[in-house]
Amino acid sequence: MRVATDPVIAVEELDFAYRTSGQWVTVLKGVSVHIEKGEVLGLVGESGCGKSTLAYTLLSYLRSNARIDNGKVLFGGLNLLDLQRSELDQLRGVQISLVPQNPTTALSPHIRVGQQIGEVLVQHDFLQDKSVIDERIQELFSLVELPNPDALALRYPHQLSGGQQQRVCIAMALACDPNLLILDEPTTGLDVTTQSQIIALLIRLRKQLGMCMLYVTHDLGVLAQIADRVGVMYAGYMVEVAPLDRLFDTPRHPYTKGLIGSVPDVDIRKRMSQSLKGLLQRDKLPVGCPFQPRCDHEDATCREMPQTLEIVSDGHQVACQRWRSIEPGVPVDLTDAEWSTAPGDRSLLALDNVSLRYSADTLFSSVFGRSSIPVVRQVSLSLRRSETLALVGESGSGKSTIAKAVAGILPPLTGIIEFDETGLAGDIRRRTAEQRKNIQFIFQNPDASLNPRSSIEQILSRPLVKFFGLSNSELHDAIDDSLASVKLDSTYRARYPDELSGGERQRVAIARALAARPKLLLCDEILSALDVSVQANIISLLRQLQTENEIAMLFISHDLAVVRNLAHRVAVLYDGELMETGQVEALFSPPFHPYTHVLLLAVPSIYNRRASNVPARTEIVGTAAGKGCAFAGRCPWQLGEVCTQEDPPWRQNGQSNWIRCHHPLEELSKRATWHLQLNGTGKPG
């Protein structure tokens, strides 16, 4: 279908190495890739696969400890790797520009954003005249759909939201009309709704300006919305390159199949049947196929034979010698949920009208009546034994704050928390040992939640000693049991956290929580720091542990796909207030709360590619906090006065699902569109 034309940029046979602790480690091996005019090439792979390194090589940007052993980067007839710094300065930011991952650190905090873009224009001699520059800045800001460009240009980065900051970074990258835009995980730190808006912007910019892009991400769902072709990388090798649809419909490489199979999706009924086993061990890579140690289809020669990209069909290449004899991956329809723990009947945790605030009132604020608004307002939740309740919402919605209150880190301002039918003190120091044992917290980032100076044995022994008074051989056995429960063997005892991979560390953190034999696990975004294949493993581990031990979980996540795969019930929070609660199946079928609907539309799905139905950008209309519906300002279905002035009523939907909205349920059902776009096998619900 695609006639090979002159590519805009082409990487040929690139070998790349980093020097770490005195040794050269190869991070890219024989990578060839090209981007054609007007094309968006996606690069995907798990952490450490070399995708970002490859992206930066397109800018010929090398860190001081990097070395290029072989290969070329051809752009406009030049090999970028041969150019001097002064020559590169003529290219970078002018013809090839970069949108970095984290806009907060990419923008200089003490310079007004308009001026920062002005600098780019002046630096590259693109424009000189002050008034022309100002005009160009306005033009760029309107191009990236920033409101009130005049006023915004005078702001400092910290006065902008994350999404706005990323828009400024994109505007900066576009300043000199580049031919190629390199995007390194540009939406990773953003909320899902902001992410969908940024992606919609990029799609529109690409149509409007006709430039080509390299989009680097770990998120297949995002690529499914924007990429034309996708390159899959593994351990520094390009293992498969294919047009988007062919990659998702008929993936050839076993790694690609596993990767796609590992992605949790909001469309739960479809799933690639394959998952990934084991972990990438860089120091044990075979000379042949890098994926051989983890592959289900390996044969005797895979280990020895270096793999090269072979053509499967036009534009589809795979670096697997056995691709002819392996069936391509096919999404299968799942009829039942794979697991079912029936939650018990008895209530375990109940929050009744809980409001939370970070700083206590000072004398000043109480005298002058300027007390701050609570970050969580009048939330009532209940959780039964062995049930998983997911708390969903964007950053700042107060979901982690609620977990902190349950844990006893943040005493509630008002309201009651009950656990096991007895009141729970707000402060951890006033709780009984039994209560402390029964509620265990698992944090998002295992790097921070494990003491780097303690061995795994020491880490796991504390709860066992503290809560059960174990010692000697009993303790020894209990530690082994704890490790075994998260599928780690006893050789891990003597290791330290920095000797473990991210997934293993999170397992240890889970094992530490389980060692207390709790009744309730508070899981605060425990999957978001992990790669998808590791995520999939931990999800199945959690399910299994829950079935075995009858543990209830309060599962905090921004990821609706994970929630759909793990939770029994879901509570949706917006700006500290509950919007909807209900069974997971009911939440993913109409009627939807308007906010839930906005969230669902924003979730990128690999089974709903190039989704065009990005919700309209709604400006936040000032609503008096504590008055009316918290979501009114952003609601696409806002009714007007009633929403901003009056508290919305809770409407019961079915037996145990509640939606808090001024719209009647029939109206909400009528307006819902998300469930219609799930292609394939019928309607959910």
Next chain:
Amino acid sequence: MNLTHWFQLWRRSPQSLRLGSIILVFWLLVAVFGALWTPYGYAQLGAGLPLSGVSWDHPFGIDQLGRDVFSRVLYGTHIVILLALAGTTLGVVIGALIGLVSAYIGGWLDEVVQRFAEAFISIPFLVLALLIIALAGPDLSGDPILIVMVVAFVYTPRITRMARAAALDVITRDFVTIAKLRGESAWSVVWRELLPNTTGTLLVEFSLRAGYAPALVGSLGFLGFGIKPPIPEWGLMISENRQLILAQPITVIGPGLALASLIVGLNMFTEGLARILGRTVKLGEQ
């Protein structure tokens, strides 16, 4: 850890560390064996003609009382080093303890401890040292234990602040929260979670302070508030011989050189060590 590994480590370590450790090893050997090898006793009168100059028999000359200065320097090495190290160690242990606990408990206790530490830091080293010696009274004057205490007391507030700053960084980490949620005692959190994660900083602090300690001990000796004669503490020797500086400068230059080279050696070593530790502190122990 085999020999080649150590060799590698040696080659990759900073220049200052290498040079410093050579000087330091030299002085440690002198401290251990010096007292056995002294050609004359440290208090032996009539080892040579008083005030005779440099000769093969008396490299640092002979003092007023006819004692061999070189023998006295060799003998005095272990005294200087022991006083300095003991004082620094005591200071670091107490300072770290106060700093970590103060940081963890926080609140008004932390506030009070820190203001006290600041008050003590604002008083110059020597003035503070002399103040303590004066308070201790004439009975204890010259007691080695007092000297150790003085060094420790002078250092404690500085270490306290350092330890507190390092601990504040650790306290916000999730594993400390987990320990609190488990109901661990303050002592357990300080001992298990905070201390192991601040040892790097504390070690750096220890080595830097240890580098200055001989100077402090020497200064006290010079002023006559240190070890009492005839024990050949270097600062005291410099002080005793300073009237001879015009007649036989070598009797002052000798112990002066010894003190200077020990301080320079210690500082180079500790500075190099601090750089290595600073680099690897984050990696945890292997």
